Amino acid sequence: MLIHPTVERLRALGLTAMADTLIELQNNPEAAEMPHPDWLGLLVDREVTSRDNRRLVRRLSNAKLRQAAAIENVDYRAARGLDRSLFQNLATCQWIREHNHLVIVGPTGTGKSSLACALGNRACRDGFSVLYKRVPRLFADLAQARGEGRLARLIAALERINLLILDDWGPEPLTIDQRRDLLEIVDDRYDKGSLLITSQVPVSQWHDVIADPTLGDAILDRIIHNAHRIELKGDSLRRRADDRTKA
The missing domain is CATH 3.40.50.300 (P-loop containing nucleotide triphosphate hydrolases)
Known part of the structure; x- marks a missing residue:
């Protein structure tokens, strides 16, 4: 499956962590056995964690x-x-x-x-x-x-x-x-x-x-x-x- 267009769209939307995780899953042979809902859940979790971390870094910098x-x-x-x-x-x-x-x-x-x-x-x-x-x-x-x-x-x-x-x-x-x-x-x-x-x-x-x-x-x-x-x-x-x- 070609994921390059999807990765580019995710990056254009500012969903960088999701894009990186999608590439990681695509390159992991074991991930092929994972159900699609699990893929989606992992993509969302990684994006949320990344955004939380960026916000924390910003709060600490501003403090x-x-x-x-x-x-x-x-x-x-x-x-x-x-x-x-x-x-x-x-x-x-x-x-x-x-x-x-x-x-x-x-x-x-x-x-x-x-x-x-x-x-x-x-x-x-x-x-x-x-x-x-x-x-x-x-x-x-x-x-x-x-x-x-x-x-x-x-x-x-x-x-x-x-x-x-x-x-x-x-x-x-x-x-x-x-x-x-x-x-x-x-x-x-x-x-x-x-x-x-x-x-x-x-x-x-x-x-x-x-x-x-x-x-x-x-x-x-x-x-x-x-x-x-x-x-x-x-x-x-x-x-x-x-x-x-x-x-």
Whole structure:
């Protein structure tokens, strides 16, 4: 059977995986014994898998995660107070489906960014759009957008993200523009999207970072009201790794 015209039509339709699989089956003598419905099922499965993989690669690329971390590689043995049961529950991404938030606080080097990126990776794999931003870079982007007259467009783009990761919140007090921008972002995401915030600053001191009692109440009420918390402790994991290397 000549399959070349069919292969070309499949490629023209953008069904590349189906075309490749059809050639593979045609060149496999054992496939000749397969019923035609099985051929069709395999062709469709390969195309679906290929498209899912391409979408995942695109989501991971757009997420711009700082670290290539995954939940399967999280170290629960390190003495940093990480609740394994809580983290594994968060890894189901149900909190993102429910538009809840997550706050990870702890000293420098306890793995906050790594945990955030691992959950961001998991969210991408579960089909959610994710964007990672260090807070100083986010505010720099917002300031630039304001100067170029595209602030509203940038904030609207952030609103469409399912999970927005804000890494390294604080400790410098926010400016007037930063407070207003943050309130806009947080308010847009209320009951529509999730935030994951990491910080060295305890939540009890976040009012001092916002540096405005009224806006501080408005911002924190929208974040903390439906937020899960991971509070890490202990010495820097990097320092402990260096000590072990030197020993």
